[in-house]
Amino acid sequence: MKIEDLQKEAKTLRKDIIEMIYRAKSGHPGGSLSIADILAVLYWKEMNIDPKNPKMENRDRLVLSKGHAAPALYAALIEKGFLGDEGKNLIPTLRKWHSPLQGHPDMKKLSGVEMSTGSLGQGLSAANGMALSAKIYNNDFRVYTILGDGELQEGQVWEAAMTAAHYKLDNLV
Numbered sequence: 018m019k020i021e022d023l024q025k026e027a028k029t030l031r032k033d034i035i036e037m038i039y040r041a042k043s044g045h046p047g048g049s050l051s052i053a054d055i056l057a058v059l060y061w062k063e064m065n066i067d068p069k070n071p072k073m074e075n076r077d078r079l080v081l082s083k084g085h086a087a088p089a090l091y092a093a094l095i096e097k098g099f100l101g102d103e104g105k106n107l108i109p110t111l112r113k114w115h116s117p118l119q120g121h122p123d124m125k126k127l128s129g130v131e132m133s134t135g136s137l138g139q140g141l142s143a144a145n146g147m148a149l150s151a152k153i154y155n156n157d158f159r160v161y162t163i164l165g166d167g168e169l170q171e172g173q174v175w176e177a178a179m180t181a182a183h184y185k186l187d188n189l190v
Contacts, residue, residue: 082140083165099129138171
């Protein structure tokens with residue numbers, strides 16, 4: 018995929034993010050918009066995923082540790098096709114009662130969400146567990162995690178980073 022194509026995908030993600038947050042009249046636009054380019058590259062170029070088979074055993078995983086940036090993840094899942102034909106219709110439902118697009122990702126309510134997040138500082142530890150499991154069971158997948166700048170001050174994040182180094186989790190990004 019060309020850079021221009023990835024830029025186009027990121028622009029579409031940004032439009033979806035803005036529409037979601039505007040219609041919800043709440044959310045975190047900065048944290049969501051800041052990862053649009055990263056998600057475009059991951060979902061359209063790097064990650065081994067299949068929206069038609071979201072539980073594929075050797076799929077790559079993404080843990081959005083900064084769960085308040087959920088609109089960005091939702092936009093990527095919608096545009097990539099994880100939510101089927103109804104995906105675009107969900108955009109106006111962010112943070113609405115009974116919507117699967119809540120303020121933080123919930124893996125029980127939405128296809129393609131690998132980890133329910135919200136409490137800052139815990140995502141890297143969960144990603145470590147996924148990456149270590151892949152090593153133990155000789156699975157060939159990568160685990161990507163996106164952390165926010167504020168949560169990097171959490172002690173658990175630094176302990177998780179040291180754990181990743183200790184176990185040589187070269188399948189963790």
